[in-house]
Amino acid sequence: MTRRAKxxxxxxxxxxxxxRAELYRTLRNALLDGRLAAGERLPSSRQTAAEYAxxxxxxxxxxxxxxDEGFLERGVGRGTFVAPQIARLGTTAxxxxxxxxxPSERGARLASNATCREPTEFRPxxxxxxxxxxxxxxxxxxxxTRAARDLGRAGLNFxxxxxxxALRTSLSHYLAQxxxxxxxxxxxxxxxxxQQALCAIALLxxxxxxxxxxxxxxxxxxNAALALAGARLVSLPVDRDxxxxxxxxxxxxxxxxxxxxxxxxxxxxxxxxLERRIALLEWARGSNRWLLxxxxxxxxxxxxxxxxxxxxxxxxxxxxxxxxxxxxxxxALRLAFAAVPPSLVEPLANIRTQLDTFTPPxxxxxxSRFMDEGHxxxxxxxxxxxxxxxxxxxxxxxxxxxxxxxxxxxxxxxLQTMLRHPDGTQVRKVAQSSGLALAxxxxxxxxxxxxxxxxxxxxxxxxxxxxxxxxxxxxAALVNR
Amino acid sequence: MTRRAKxxxxxxxxxxxxxRAELYRTLRNALLDGRLAAGERLPSSRQTAAEYAxxxxxxxxxxxxxxDEGFLERGVGRGTFVAPQIARLGTTAxxxxxxxxxPSERGARLASNATCREPTEFRPxxxxxxxxxxxxxxxxxxxxTRAARDLGRAGLNFxxxxxxxALRTSLSHYLAQxxxxxxxxxxxxxxxxxQQALCAIALLxxxxxxxxxxxxxxxxxxNAALALAGARLVSLPVDRDxxxxxxxxxxxxxxxxxxxxxxxxxxxxxxxxLERRIALLEWARGSNRWLLxxxxxxxxxxxxxxxxxxxxxxxxxxxxxxxxxxxxxxxALRLAFAAVPPSLVEPLANIRTQLDTFTPPxxxxxxSRFMDEGHxxxxxxxxxxxxxxxxxxxxxxxxxxxxxxxxxxxxxxxLQTMLRHPDGTQVRKVAQSSGLALAxxxxxxxxxxxxxxxxxxxxxxxxxxxxxxxxxxxxAALVNR
Numbered sequence: 001m002t003r004r005a006k007x008x009x010x011x012x013x014x015x016x017x018x019x020r021a022e023l024y025r026t027l028r029n030a031l032l033d034g035r036l037a038a039g040e041r042l043p044s045s046r047q048t049a050a051e052y053a054x055x056x057x058x059x060x061x062x063x064x065x066x067x068d069e070g071f072l073e074r075g076v077g078r079g080t081f082v083a084p085q086i087a088r089l090g091t092t093a094x095x096x097x098x099x100x101x102x103p104s105e106r107g108a109r110l111a112s113n114a115t116c117r118e119p120t121e122f123r124p125x126x127x128x129x130x131x132x133x134x135x136x137x138x139x140x141x142x143x144x145t146r147a148a149r150d151l152g153r154a155g156l157n158f159x160x161x162x163x164x165x166a167l168r169t170s171l172s173h174y175l176a177q178x179x180x181x182x183x184x185x186x187x188x189x190x191x192x193x194x195q196q197a198l199c200a201i202a203l204l205x206x207x208x209x210x211x212x213x214x215x216x217x218x219x220x221x222x223n224a225a226l227a228l229a230g231a232r233l234v235s236l237p238v239d240r241d242x243x244x245x246x247x248x249x250x251x252x253x254x255x256x257x258x259x260x261x262x263x264x265x266x267x268x269x270x271x272x273x274l275e276r277r278i279a280l281l282e283w284a285r286g287s288n289r290w291l292l293x294x295x296x297x298x299x300x301x302x303x304x305x306x307x308x309x310x311x312x313x314x315x316x317x318x319x320x321x322x323x324x325x326x327x328x329x330x331x332a333l334r335l336a337f338a339a340v341p342p343s344l345v346e347p348l349a350n351i352r353t354q355l356d357t358f359t360p361p362x363x364x365x366x367x368s369r370f371m372d373e374g375h376x377x378x379x380x381x382x383x384x385x386x387x388x389x390x391x392x393x394x395x396x397x398x399x400x401x402x403x404x405x406x407x408x409x410x411x412x413x414x415l416q417t418m419l420r421h422p423d424g425t426q427v428r429k430v431a432q433s434s435g436l437a438l439a440x441x442x443x444x445x446x447x448x449x450x451x452x453x454x455x456x457x458x459x460x461x462x463x464x465x466x467x468x469x470x471x472x473x474x475x476a477a478l479v480n481r
Numbered sequence: 482m483t484r485r486a487k488x489x490x491x492x493x494x495x496x497x498x499x500x501r502a503e504l505y506r507t508l509r510n511a512l513l514d515g516r517l518a519a520g521e522r523l524p525s526s527r528q529t530a531a532e533y534a535x536x537x538x539x540x541x542x543x544x545x546x547x548x549d550e551g552f553l554e555r556g557v558g559r560g561t562f563v564a565p566q567i568a569r570l571g572t573t574a575x576x577x578x579x580x581x582x583x584p585s586e587r588g589a590r591l592a593s594n595a596t597c598r599e600p601t602e603f604r605p606x607x608x609x610x611x612x613x614x615x616x617x618x619x620x621x622x623x624x625x626t627r628a629a630r631d632l633g634r635a636g637l638n639f640x641x642x643x644x645x646x647a648l649r650t651s652l653s654h655y656l657a658q659x660x661x662x663x664x665x666x667x668x669x670x671x672x673x674x675x676q677q678a679l680c681a682i683a684l685l686x687x688x689x690x691x692x693x694x695x696x697x698x699x700x701x702x703x704n705a706a707l708a709l710a711g712a713r714l715v716s717l718p719v720d721r722d723x724x725x726x727x728x729x730x731x732x733x734x735x736x737x738x739x740x741x742x743x744x745x746x747x748x749x750x751x752x753x754x755l756e757r758r759i760a761l762l763e764w765a766r767g768s769n770r771w772l773l774x775x776x777x778x779x780x781x782x783x784x785x786x787x788x789x790x791x792x793x794x795x796x797x798x799x800x801x802x803x804x805x806x807x808x809x810x811x812x813a814l815r816l817a818f819a820a821v822p823p824s825l826v827e828p829l830a831n832i833r834t835q836l837d838t839f840t841p842p843x844x845x846x847x848x849s850r851f852m853d854e855g856h857x858x859x860x861x862x863x864x865x866x867x868x869x870x871x872x873x874x875x876x877x878x879x880x881x882x883x884x885x886x887x888x889x890x891x892x893x894x895x896l897q898t899m900l901r902h903p904d905g906t907q908v909r910k911v912a913q914s915s916g917l918a919l920a921x922x923x924x925x926x927x928x929x930x931x932x933x934x935x936x937x938x939x940x941x942x943x944x945x946x947x948x949x950x951x952x953x954x955x956x957a958a959l960v961n962r
Contacts, residue, residue, distance in 0.1 A: 025661050028789060069789055070755025088759045089794055103771070103825070104737075107685035111828030116835045118639040132637035141629075148622075156613035156811035157941070158599040180506050192673065196837040204588035208689060208711060224835040230689060230711065256585075274551025278569045288584070308509060308550055313570055330637035332841040344584070347592030354597050354705040356677040356837060360813040460638070 010043060010051055011035055019054055024062045031071045031086055038087035042072070042080040110228065115220035116195065118331070119437070124469020126437035128416040128457030130330050134386055139375055140366070147366040155362045162349040163190025163337070164364035170371040171323075171337050178377065179298065181312050181321070183339045189348045192359050194296065194324040194336040198225035198259075200351045201320055201338065205257050205290050206231050212257040215243050217444035219266045222259045222294065231257070235446045238265055242272030245279045258283075259292045263307045264414055266296060267444050267455045277310055284318035291319045299328045299380045300387055300414045317341040325367065327415060327459070328380050335359065335367055387415055390458050390466055397470035404481040415459025424450030426480055434476035436469055491524060491532055492516055500535055505543045512552045512567060519568035523553070523561040591709065596701035597676065599812070600918070605950025607918035609897040609938030611811050615867055620856055621847070628847040636843045643830040644671025644818070645845035651852040652804075652818050659858070660779065662793050662802070664820045670829045673840050675777065675805040675817040679706035679740075681832045682801055682819065686738050686771050687712050693738040696724050698925035700747045703740045703775065712738070716927045719746055723753030726760045739764075740773045744788045745895055747777060748925050748936045758791055765799035772800045780809045780861045781868055781895045798822035806848065808896060808940070809861050816840065816848055868896055871939050871947055878951035885962040896940025905931030907961055915957035917950055 011030040030036040042048065045063060049056040063080055066072040073081045103111075119126045148155060162168065168185040175181040191197040198221060206212060208230030214222055216235030226233055234252040236244050243260050258280065262272035272280075284291050293310040311321040324336040340348065352358075370376050391412050398419070402408050407420040418441065421427050428451055431438040441453035456473075458466055492511040511517040523529065526544060530537040544561055547553040554562045584592075600607045629636060643649065649666040656662040672678040679702060687693060689711030695703055697716030707714055715733040718725050724741050739761065743753035753761075765772050774791045792802040805817040821829065833839075851857050872893050879900070883889055888901040899922065902908050909932050912919040922934035937954075939947055 028661060032794065070758075071789075083755065085756055085759050088763060089796070103686045103769070103828070104688045104691065106688045107828065107832075110684055110832050110835060112831070113835065114831050116838065117642060117831065118834075118838065120639050120641060122638075129638070132634040135634065135637060137634065153613040153616065153618065156616060156813050157603075157610070158601050158812055160601060161598060180509060193838045195835065199836055203591055203709065205584045207585045207587045210585065221835075228684065228835055271549075274564065275566055277551075278566050282569060290584070308552075313513065315570070331639055331838075332637050332843070334841050347584070347588065350593070350595050350598065351588075351591050353599075354591060354594065354676065354702075354709055355680055357597065357599065357674045357812075360815050362813070 010048060020058050020062065023052060023054060023058060024065060027062060027066060028071065031066070031082060032089065036082050038082050038084045040082045042082070044079065110224075113224055113227075116224050122460045122465075124436050124461060124465055124472070125416075125456035125458055126439070127460035129460050130327050130415070131383070131386065131460045132330050133460075133462070134383060135330055136375065136379055140370065143369050143373070143375070144362070144366040147369060148362055151362055151365060155360075155365075159358050159361035159364070160349075161353045161358045162345055163188060163359065164361050164368065166368040167335075167364040168337075170368040172339075174371055174376070175321075175323075175339060179295075179309055179312070181309060181339065183311075183321075186342050186345065187339050189338050189340060189345055189352070190359055190364060191336045191338065191352060192334045192356065193326070194294065194322055195221050195225060196352065196355060197322055197336050197338045198222055198292075198294075199228060199355060200348050201292060201322075201340075202226050202229035202231060202257070203351055203355075204344065204347055205292075210256045211252050211254050212259065213248065213252050213255045214259050214446075215261065215265060216446050217267055217441055218259075218446075219261060219294065219296070220444065222292075223446065226257075226259065233446065238268055238270055240270055242270045242276055245276045245283070248283060256288055257290045257292060259294065260310075261294045261296060262310050263295055263298055266294075267416065267418060267439075267441065269409065269412060269414070269418055271307065272310075277313055280310065281314055281316070281318070284314070285316060289318065292322065293319055294322045296322075296324055297327050297414045298323065300384055311339060320344070328376070328383070329367070329370075333363055333367070335363060384413075387459060388413065390461070390463065391417055393463060394456065394458055394466050394470050397467060398474050398477070400474055401477045404477055406477060416455060416457040418453050418455055420453040422452060424452055427451040427454060429480040430454070430473070430476045433480060434472050436472055436476075438473075491529060501539050501543065504533060504535060504539060505546060508543060508547060509552065512547070512563060513570065517563050519563050519565045521563045523563070525560065591705075594705055594708075597705050603941045603946075605917050605942055605946055605953070606897075606937035606939055607920070608941035610941050611808050611896070612864070612867065612941045613811050614941075614943070615864060616811055617856065617860055621851065624850050624854070624856075625843070625847040628850060629843055632843055632846060636841075636846075640839050640842035640845070641830075642834045642839045643826055644669060644840065645842050645849065647849040648816075648845040649818075651849040653820075655852055655857070656802075656804075656820060660776075660790055660793070662790060662820065664792075664802075667823050667826065668820050670819050670821060670826055670833070671840055671845060672817045672819065672833060673815045673837060674807070675775065675803055676702050676706060677833065677836060678803055678817050678819045679703055679773075679775075680709060680836060681829050682773060682803075682821075683707050683710035683712060683738070684832055684836075685825065685828055686773075691737045692733050692735050693740065694729065694733050694736045695740050695927075696742065696746060697927050698748055698922055699740075699927075700742060700775065700777070701925065703773075704927065707738075707740065714927065719749055719751055721751055723751045723757055726757045726764070729764060737769055738771045738773060740775065741791075742775045742777060743791050744776055744779055747775075748897065748899060748920075748922065750890065750893060750895070750899055752788065753791075758794055761791065762795055762797070762799070765795070766797060770799065773803065774800055775803045777803075777805055778808050778895045779804065781865055792820060801825070809857070809864070810848070810851075814844055814848070816844060868940060869894065871942070871944065872898055874944060875937065875939055875947050875951050878948060879955050879958070881955055882958045885958055887958060897936060897938040899934050899936055901934040903933060905933055908932040908935060910961040911935070911954070911957045914961060915953050917953055917957075919954075 011026055045056050045059040049059045067074045073083050168188040171188050172183050172185045175183050202225050206229050211234050212226045212231040213234050213236055215238050236247050242265050311319045321339040325333055439455040440451040442449050442451040492507055526537050526540040530540045548555045554564050649669040652669050653664050653666045656664050683706050687710055692715050693707045693712040694715045694717055696719050717728050723746050792800045802820040806814055920936040921932040923930050923932040
């Protein structure tokens with residue numbers, strides 16, 4: 001390539017920003033899009049300065065930076081040339097090319113799974129989360145502000161990846177008092193979400209290809225976390241007494257981990273019988289077998305007294321207990337926790353740093369104080385009544401559905417409930433014609449199956465939304481009988 | 482098992498909590514630890530009420546819950562018995578058993594990697610993060626409080642997993658203005674940390690077993706994220722012009738992803754030459770090949786004008802650009818971002834929900850306003866001067882090390898710097914005898930190698946800490962010459 005003797009034509013300067021930055025950007029863009037072509041000689045810095053009406057120092061500075069970056073070549077007495085290799089950059093940088101091929105098979109599989117996305121707008125009946133309208137906002141703000149002041153600038157720096165000491169202590173007291181769990185702060189790991197905890201635990205306990213059992217129908221987040229860890233997933237069906245543990249030897253003799261929601265099966269609401277709990281603990285006595293107990297709404301599922309966790313029945317430290325503050329506080333708090341054997345705390349802390357470094361200290365300190373000052377248990381007690389009232393109004397409003405073949409739950413607690421009907425076609429028709437955001441029970445199953453129920457998530461809905469949603473649902477059920 | 486006719490001996494009640502809860506806990510613990518043994522008959526509810534001096538209703542209620550849970554069996558006229566199956570529960574639940582075996586090979590490998598843990602206490606020279614003491618706390622507090630008020634209770638609910646619209650827009654303006662990057666908000670994904678972004682991107686782009694290239698020495702977090710995604714890692718050495726791209730065809734002909742820090746190689750500080758940038762982009766034209774550009778401290782590495790990102794040179798949408806606000810703002814903010822081809826935004830959003838649902842809206846809104854109101858660029862400008870001053874004081878204070886064989890950087894920017902010495906033994910001796918928190922260059926290498934340098938992270942240190950640290954370092958270097 002020969003260098004042209006004549007100087008290149010300088011591009012016009014758009015003066016939208018600071019002069020020096022603008023000159024740099026203008027020249028670089030011209031270099032990238034080919035207006036200043038490889039090998040071309042630029043006008044001297046004196047000429048360039050005159051042309052753009054800027055000082056020669058600014059031009060020298062910009063030429064030097066572009067030379068530092070390799071776009072220009074400068075030599076004393078030789079002038080300034082566009083570097084030959086930029087010809088290889090090809091067309092302009094703004095061109096966006098669509099990717100016909102998937103990034104990777106795993107990526108395509110994970111990317112197509114949207115079951116962990118949550119609605120940002122609540123309507124009947126997609127709102128199985130805490131009702132933010134009832135949250136004691138002022139108390140929280142006061143405690144949060146005080147915690148921010150007390151932490152000061154220390155709150156801007158790293159925090160312990162196991163979780164803030166104060167919160168781990170508060171959580172262990174809470175678990176002892178409200179759940180009767182024997183667990184100290186040395187057994188607690190704080191996470192930003194139950195989802196994050198699930199990922200870290202799956203990565204810790206499983207090798208890629210290991211088999212892991214889940215409930216079917218079951219919680220999609222657990223499914224996603226175990227799949228992400230490369231586990232081979234085996235589903236066990238759920239009946240009125242919870243997960244069918246009796247099928248374990250047949251279906252998953254090699255299972256190393258069983259994920260389950262024993263207190264309030266998600267989504268059916270079944271409570272795992274003591275007989276099956278014991279069978280699970282007996283299974284877990286085998287080497288390298290683990291139980292992962294997700295107590296996602298433990299605060300709300302039992303009228304006034306939470307059920308004994310599997311964790312408390314376990315004498316072999318084979319149960320990892322998972323809890324979240326998303327439902328008892330609010331989802332944007334981003335706090336969840338696991339109670340695990342002490343020997344697994346440091347391993348989990350290390351793995352979580354590889355997933356997302358640490359959980360920020362301020363919400364942890366505020367949460368710890370909210371618990372220690374008694375606001376948490378008072379709030380949970382109050383919300384239990386509110387959700388019970390919502391549920392009872394909902395079930396009352398759709399009571400007539402029982403006359404057209406729907407099975408309504410006898411008693412229901414928590415932030416969601418389930419209506420069953422044996423005719424899958426009818427269930428689908430009701431869901432489609434109601435105009436509501438209804439989830440089919442079948443959408444929580446791993447295998448394709450008929451839809452034998454609707455899952456109604458009402459936690460964050462107002463009583464008014466519940467009433468109007470229930471009316472629409474009842475109407476759709478009566479029409480599609 | 483025969484049921485004993487005589488009633489069991491009731492355990493004493495410790496009245497530390499609410500009566501009903503205490504009675505439940507006492508009886509359940511006695512059931513779990515065997516004091517109330519399988520098959521035993523409990524005293525009648527009337528006798529029990531009298532013994533504990535509580536109302537009979539409370540006893541009935543507690544017996545019913547324990548029967549619901551399967552611990553007791555009750556029949557009208559038959560009395561209340563301890564369920565036979567609890568004998569299988571074994572010993573008491575408080576027994577903690579240590580686990581001699583590792584949870585899994587992968588788990589053991591991930592758990593033993595502590596390179597992503599960060600110091601919670603800063604000393605010379607472990608502090609390569611933002612100096613929180615210089616952060617404009619009052620301005621931030623004001624903006625944060627206003628953002629909290631404006632979001633109101635909506636800030637307690639879910640947010641878009643791609644990131645808050647306002648922040649994505651602010652970030653795209655920032656990238657356009659400060660980096661000259663052509664990118665719109667539709668190309669931005671917000672994460673809670675660069676580490677989280679690395680994990681999501683690795684899971685998206687790679688199949689397990691795919692090979693991925695990294696710089697050696699290099700950033701441990703990238704190593705961890707790619708390993709976590711099951712990648713086969715291939716290291717390419719780094720010289721004065723950055724990553725040795727020329728070794729790519731020989732060492733990793735099958736590579737699908739190259740992770741690199743082209744603007745300011747971590748940890749050596751090398752700038753990737755234009756020649757190599759072009760070679761990388763040419764490589765990436767092959768099918769299913771990706772470049773991941775980590776611009777971890779782009780704000781600080783170039784005296785006043787940030788270098789052109791690889792992203793801007795790319796005409797094929799093969800570069801994913803990664804930035805963090807941990808260094809330019811503060812680490813506890815938990816905000817990072819990626820600029821990616823638009824077709825990868827939704828896939829990444831879905832994958833991030835499977836890792837950790839979403840990033841809370843409040844810090845995102847506050848950050849967006851902090852940027853839009855010009856505070857961010859002012860802060861970055863100011864900090865650039867502060868870090869430059871720290872670095873220059875540090876290098877001045879250890880200038881004499883050059884007399885005993887150490888190579889000091891000509892110019893150094895950012896929050897850390899590197900001192901090299903050809904004699905590995907001497908480097909180790911200096912590190913050990915200095916009493917400082919010094920990182921060996923070799924600790925950033927994947928392969929065992931001699932230590933040919935020290936990595937000094939000074940960002941969050943005060944000038945005083947830098948002075949005393951530098952004095953100790955110089956002394957150790959002069960003694961171990």
